Amino acid sequence: MLSMLEYIKTILQKVSFDRSLFEKELAKAIKMLIPKELKQLKRWCYAQFGKVYRVVLNHCFSRVPFARARFT
Template sequence: MQKNTMTMLEYCKVLLSKLSFDQELIEKEYRKGLKYLSSNDQAELKQWLRINGMKID
């Protein structure tokens, strides 16, 4: 029996999409999430944010 697991990148995307109502929270959680991601995943998350219309200063 397999467990449903989620990568940290997937988790960050889910979390950020749920916080889309508050720019300050998006930025806070984005910066927190970067600590746990590889450089490739960081780049993918940044691109995902741009595609989804979320801006990070």
């Protein structure tokens, strides 16, 4: 059985062909995960999609109130 984090990673990979879908799914994912999982997701997203979607990632993760303090 997949964890929620692994499921979200799978979804993001599948929608990564479309910026709008990717951003929508990432925003949903951020709302569902606990802080520890968010930290892992952020690292993974920047490693996987940082070259293509850096602006989207910066935008989505900057909306998380504790993101700047805890994840940098």
